Amino acid sequence: xxxxxxxxxxxxxxxxxxxxxxxxxxxxxxxxxxxxxxxxxxxxxxxxxxxxxxxxxxxxxxxxxxxxxxxxxxxxxxxxxxxxxxxxxxxxxxxxxxxxxxxxxxxxxxxxxxxxxxxxxxxxxxxxxxxxxxxxxxxxxxxxxxxxxxxxxxxxxxxxxxxxxxxxxxxxxxxxxxxxxxxxxxxxxxxxxxxxxxxxxxxxxxxxxxxxxxxxxxxxxxxxxxxxxxxxxxxxxxxxxxxxxxxxxxxxxxxxxxxxxxxxxxxxxxxxxxxxxxxxxxxxxxxxxxxxxxxxxxxxxxxxxxxxxxxxxxxxxxxxxxxxxxxxxxxxxxxxxxxxxxxxxxxxxxxxxxxxxxxxxxxxxxxxxxxxxxxxxxxxxxxxxxxxxxxxxxxxxxxxxxxxxxxxxxxxxxxxxxxxxxxxxx
Amino acid sequence: xxxxxxxxxxxxxxxxxxxxxxxxxxxxxxxxxxxxxxxxxxxxxxxxxxxxxxxxxxxxxxxxxxxxxxxxxxxxxxxxxxxxxxxxxxxxxxxxxxxxxxxxxxxxxxxxxxxxxxxxxxxxxxxxxxxxxxxxxxxxxxxxxxx
Numbered sequence: 001x002x003x004x005x006x007x008x009x010x011x012x013x014x015x016x017x018x019x020x021x022x023x024x025x026x027x028x029x030x031x032x033x034x035x036x037x038x039x040x041x042x043x044x045x046x047x048x049x050x051x052x053x054x055x056x057x058x059x060x061x062x063x064x065x066x067x068x069x070x071x072x073x074x075x076x077x078x079x080x081x082x083x084x085x086x087x088x089x090x091x092x093x094x095x096x097x098x099x100x101x102x103x104x105x106x107x108x109x110x111x112x113x114x115x116x117x118x119x120x121x122x123x124x125x126x127x128x129x130x131x132x133x134x135x136x137x138x139x140x141x142x143x144x145x146x147x148x149x150x151x152x153x154x155x156x157x158x159x160x161x162x163x164x165x166x167x168x169x170x171x172x173x174x175x176x177x178x179x180x181x182x183x184x185x186x187x188x189x190x191x192x193x194x195x196x197x198x199x200x201x202x203x204x205x206x207x208x209x210x211x212x213x214x215x216x217x218x219x220x221x222x223x224x225x226x227x228x229x230x231x232x233x234x235x236x237x238x239x240x241x242x243x244x245x246x247x248x249x250x251x252x253x254x255x256x257x258x259x260x261x262x263x264x265x266x267x268x269x270x271x272x273x274x275x276x277x278x279x280x281x282x283x284x285x286x287x288x289x290x291x292x293x294x295x296x297x298x299x300x301x302x303x304x305x306x307x308x309x310x311x312x313x314x315x316x317x318x319x320x321x322x323x324x325x326x327x328x329x330x331x332x333x334x335x336x337x338x339x340x341x342x343x344x345x346x347x348x349x350x351x352x353x354x355x356x357x358x359x360x361x362x363x364x365x366x367x368x369x370x371x372x373x374x375x376x377x378x379x380x381x382x383x384x385x386x387x388x389x390x391x392x393x394x395x396x397x398x399x400x401x402x403x404x405x406x407x408x409x410x411x412x413x414x415x416x417x418x419x420x421x422x423x424x425x426x
Numbered sequence: 427x428x429x430x431x432x433x434x435x436x437x438x439x440x441x442x443x444x445x446x447x448x449x450x451x452x453x454x455x456x457x458x459x460x461x462x463x464x465x466x467x468x469x470x471x472x473x474x475x476x477x478x479x480x481x482x483x484x485x486x487x488x489x490x491x492x493x494x495x496x497x498x499x500x501x502x503x504x505x506x507x508x509x510x511x512x513x514x515x516x517x518x519x520x521x522x523x524x525x526x527x528x529x530x531x532x533x534x535x536x537x538x539x540x541x542x543x544x545x546x547x548x549x550x551x552x553x554x555x556x557x558x559x560x561x562x563x564x565x566x567x568x569x570x571x572x573x
Contacts, residue, residue, distance in 0.1 A: 025535045032435050032527040032546075049497055056462040059508030060501055063536055103462070147497045167500025167528030184524070220523070256494060256523075301473065387459070404455070404496060 001030055002037050007179065018070035022173045029170060030181025038179035039186065042143045043161065045120060045136040046074060046175040047129045049147040049168040051081035052382050053107030060169065061106055064113045067176065074175040077118045079129035079136045081148055082318065082350070083107075084382030088374050090311060090346050095388050103386060117172070125377060126352030127151055128245065128318040130159065133354040140267055143186060145174030149258075150249035150317045150400065156259040158236065158244050160267040162186045165220075165258040185258050191222065191268065192278040193261055199227030200287045206411045207243045208399040210286065211250025213294040217284050220256040224277050229264040236265065238322040246398075249317045253400035301406050307393035312343075312419055313380040313407065315350030316398035324351055324359045324375070328368040334420035335371055342372030344422040345395070353377045381405060427573040430552045434568045435522055436534040438543030442487040442514035444560040444572070447477045448553055450494030453502050453525065456483070461502070461511060468511045487562035488513040491553060493526040503529025507540045515564050518546035519553035545570055 003011065011027065013020040026038065050060060067073065084104055091099065115122075120136065127148050129136035138144055140160035146152050147166040155161040164184045166174070174180040184190045195218045199205060205228075214223055232240045244262070251257035261269040261276055268276060314327065327349055335341065349368070351359065356375055359365050368375065384394060384405040394407040395418060402409035410418065455472035459465070460483075467482035493499055503526065506512040512533070516526065522544070530544040543564045556562070556572050563571040 021535050025531055028436075028531040028535065029524075029527055032522055032531070033524070050501060054462070056458070057501070057505055059505045059537075062508075063504075066536075149497045152497075165497060165524050167525045167532075168498045169501045169504065169532055170528045253496075299474075385458070387463075 001027055001035060001181070003027070007038055010177065016070060016072070018066060019072045019177065022072065022177050025170070025173050026177055026179060026181060030183060033181065033183040035181035035183040037182050039143055039182045041076070041145050041174060041178055041180060043138045044076070046076040046078035046171065047136055047146045047148060047151055048078050048080040048171050051125055051379065052084040053104050053110035055103060055105045058106065061110055061113060063169065064117065068113065068116055072176055073117050074172060075178070076175045077120045078175065079120050079124040079126065079134060080114060081125065081127050082377055082379035082382070083125045084379055086376045086378040088376045089348055089378050089383060098386060098388055123353035126318050127379070128320070128352055130154060131320060131352055131355055133321065133358050134352050143180060145171050145180050147171035149252040150245070153248040153252045153258055153260070154245055156185055157248055157261065157266050158241060165256065191259055191276070193224035193276050194221045194278050194281050195223040195284060196277060196281050197223045197225045197284045197286060199225060200285060201291065202288055204231040205286070205291060207246040208250045208397060209291050209295055209411065211247040212254040212399045213286055213291060214260070214284070215251035215253070215255025215257050216294070218255060218257060220258070222259050222261070223257065224261045224263065224269065224281070226263045228262050232262070232265060234264045238320065240265065242320045242323050245317055245320065250399040253403045295409070298402065298409055300408060302393050302408060303391060304393070309345050309393050309395040309418060311392065311394045312345045312347040312415060313350065313394060313396045313398065313401060314347065314415060316380045316396065316401045318355065319349055319351040321355050321358055324349060324355070324368070325362070325364050328364045330416055331371045331373060331420060332367060334416050338421045340420060343419040345419045347373045347419045348378070348380070349373055349375050350378055350380060351375065427571060428555055430548045430570045430572065432517070432545035432548040432568040432570060435527060435544040435546055436530045436542065437566070438515070438541040439564055439566060440514045440541070440543055441561065441563045442485060444489055444556050444558060444562045445478065445481055445483060445486040446489045446553070446556055446558050447475060448491065449475060449477065450492050451475070451478070451488070451490045452495035453493050453499035453529065454496040457502050457506050461506060461509060468506070483513050484511050485514050487515050487517060487564070489517045489553060489556045489562070491519050492523045497525060499525035500528030500532060504532040504536070507533035507537045507542055510540060512540065512542050515543040515545070515562070517548055517552070517562070517564070517570055519548050519550055520546065522546040
């Protein structure tokens with residue numbers, strides 16, 4: 001790898017041993033991908049994926065302490081993924097005991113470290129840091145050092161920023177040293193589509209199901225999607241952005257997609273069109289039956305597949321303000337139809353703290369509360385990532401949550417039916 | 427005995443018993459429970475990986491195509507190394523992915539007293555040939571012997 005004089009000096013230890021190790025990490029990381037150079041990070045803020053004070057992750061906190069002790073904190077402030085705990089979310093005595101006394105015993109300590117390392121503010125905990133309310137929204141062409149997979153794919157695809165699917169810790173190390181290796185999705189070549197996806201459904205496809213199907217098919221490749229703008233329009237308005245947020249998170253978690261292009265909608269597709277499609281790109285056609293097949297084949301790993309759901313999570317990744325309002329209206333209407341006053345399954349809608357604050361300023365907040373639905377800033381994935389929750393029948397419309405936990409996936413319509421009209425089958 | 431030539435991601439030499447997955451290795455799903463609850467054998471906890479689920483990973487030569495799953499994967503691997511609960515080596519048939527590369531590099535640079543050689547680009551034939559229980563020897567220069 002060719003380094004500039006400044007980069008070489010850092011690697012040689014002229015700014016201290018710890019910063020030299022940070023630089024060595026980024027150089028070795030880049031060399032694994034034949035990167036020829038490091039390029040400057042240009043975003044205003046960074047975003048970290050590690051938000052949880054899990055006792056088992058002690059080596060991470062030791063490493064962070066090394067960085068703090070050496071005074072090599074990043075010049076960039078950052079947001080971070082959601083907190084793992086929230087008292088608003090239903091949990092029994094045993095769960096609370098395990099969460100607070102066994103699993104997340106390092107939470108307070110780690111949050112103190114984050115503050116010293118440059119956390120934007122005490123509310124900057126969300127996987128959807130790019131929401132206007134949160135304020136970490138990269139510009140087109142910005143080079144990032146992010147790791148949260150749903151945020152990376154959104155930043156690349158919807159915002160036109162440039163970021164690889166980095167791992168946790170690499171995110172902060174890139175930010176500290178100010179450079180990331182130039183490979184993959186940072187390059188023009190790496191942003192070319194090697195799959196053409198043609199959406200031929202008879203209705204607007206469920207975002208999280210379509211993303212899942214595409215992710216499982218193309219894995220880490222870049223898809224160019226035709227037919228979706230027929231349903232979403234050709235403008236990146238709130239509804240389209242919310243849809244693409246959920247769609248992208250599913251492509252990233254069910255596969256390993258870091259970038260997608262939507263014909264006539266996402267910025268690079270609008271600018272460059274079919275020239276983004278690489279020669280020899282493979283084709284994947286998605287119709288109603290293909291989506292039904294994908295959903296049908298999800299494994300059900302509940303101990304009792306017919307169990308009555310005990311909890312419902314909506315909002316992984318975190319919901320937008322528009323989605324919170326839309327869910328409020330839909331739940332109210334469905335409850336009115338069913339004759340019930342409150343939801344029949346404990347239901348949690350999750351969003352960024354600042355999105356929830358904005359929601360709280362609207363009349364929708366009281367209306368949603370009246371339906372019995374709880375709002376929270378929690379990370380549902382962190383809540384469920386323990387043996388106790390494996391035995392718990394949880395339903396969700398998040399394909400990311402389905403992938404990483406025992407939560408069972410249903411479409412938004414099916415979730416609405418389950419929480420407002422009841423029954424074991426959604 | 428058969429010899430394969432790969433590319434060195436992080437250096438080192440070791441001899442260990444093979445444990446093989448032909449599907450992506452989900453680092454978080456595989457290691458988190460074992461690390462969290464102090465499983466000394468570090469048995470694979472990924473229920474979606476029938477080839478590995480329940481098998482000990484500590485001290486084994488983990489043969490795989492790539493890692494998959496959460497982007498916390500790299501830091502989970504780093505933690506496994508820092509806690510001395512890592513595989514003896516990781517041997518990839520194809521090009522290493524960004525999460526595994528991060529974990530390997532972080533362990534190599536930041537963890538003292540632990541060596542986990544990581545070799546990639548060993549070829550499809552490597553993964554077709556190697557089976558659980560075979561003896562793997564990683565030599566300098568990316569040479570991997572399977573017996």
